[in-house]
Amino acid sequence: MLASADERHACGHCEPCLRRRSGQGEAILPDMATASRAVRSVPPGGCQGRTNIESNTTAGGGPPGEGEMETVQEIVVLGGGRQAVRHLACYGKLREELGIGIAAVVDPAEDRRANCRAVLAAAGFDADSSRLVADLEHLDGTLDLDSTVVDVVVPTRLHYSLAAAASQMGARHLIVEKPLAHSLEEAFRFLDLSGTVHVLENYLFSAVTATMLECLESLGSRPFFMRTEFSKDRRPDSSKGRGTSPGYVPHVFTVEMPHQVAVANRMLGSVGHVVDAWDEDMVLPDGTLAGHGEGAIVLMHEGGVTSCHFSSLNGFRHRGATHRTATVYCTDGARVRGRFASTPDLRAGVEVFRNDRRIASHDLTDDSLTRALGGSLEAFRRRQPGPNDVHFGIEVLRIIDRGFQLAAEAR
Structure with a gap:
């Protein structure tokens, strides 16, 4: 039989522990029971049949407490290349179930932005309401990034710099394509970002x-x-x-x-x-x-x-x-x-x-790509950890x- 979750578990959440394990030694994935349940909980085809993302903020208007629902309705996609287009198509499949919209797509190339607008329309989004801009700075002060998911779909060498820029602008929910970073050293820097980061590992x-x-x-x-x-x-x-x-x-x-x-x-x-x-x-x-x-x-x-x-x-x-x-x-x-x-x-x-x-x-x-994106959106909404957090990304890069x-x- 496979070992139980308790037998498999060892500390892997704290930064000193992760840094000690960044060498050759063996390490254990944190909370494997939670991770395994997360894999089984996402039904085929994404989050079919799930309720729309809903708001359940505290009376004072601040962030919800532990266990409460959170509004996560808008997505900003950083990147307009081939993989970003795939993400947009997947979000189209999740659009009605999760009540999501694409707030913006950021890419420096005008032809890729134009292509993304066509993809948004084909995916069922109101392409005219989505902003397509050349630089993330163009969104500063115009979007409530506090309740927006930022999806980083750019070459690996740009992952950290763009994720850090979005975090500094107030983003609290980030999805980053695998691998997490260009190097193991850079991956550890994600631990210093505010908010929650998920590595998009669709398998x-x-x-x-x-x-x-x-x-x-x-x-x-x-x-x-x-x-x-x-x-x-x-x-x-x-x-x-x-x-x-x-x-x-x-x-x-x-x-x-x-x-x-x-x-x-x-x-x-x-x-x-x-x-x-x-x-x-x-x-x-x-x-x-x-x-x-x-x-x-x-x-x-x-x-x-x-x-x-x-x-x-x-x-x-x-x-x-x-x-x-x-x-x-x-x-x-x-x-x-x-x-x-x-x-x-x-x-x-x-x-x-x-x-x-x-x-x-x-x-x-x-x-699997739609399932993975839907799984992260659901985890953000429920304020629950996912099996694909920064610690996971660091262990893979190790x-x-x-x-x-x-x-x-x-x-």
């Missing part, structure tokens, strides 16, 4: 993750090994410089690997420490991108459980295909395999095997950072 909220956890619990089996592969063909984008800048190319460990590490830590009930890692360059017709091709990180978890995580940005088996799977192997011959959505129809599935014979199969629709070190040593 924590995936229907596949939740179903795999339920299958493992039902089997009563003890995992001893886990393998994940998240691969996609990034060669066309990388050859055009997407996500790069002079002197900077995103390492393969920063693209898909944060998803894989997060899923493993959740599935196995403890944060692993890195025991091995390797990486390879991406070779393109016009040059080589160092550390950008493919690689793997191996983790050791509590109880001697090992997990191995491989990612290729050269495509699945070097073909132009996307492939995201996770498989947990158990000591009694049971095996649970999850296939995450990788096509526009969002089809996914979970299969359960015992001694190589399939004993169960679950077909799923896995809109693993990625150690992976960098071991991969460099292996070259």
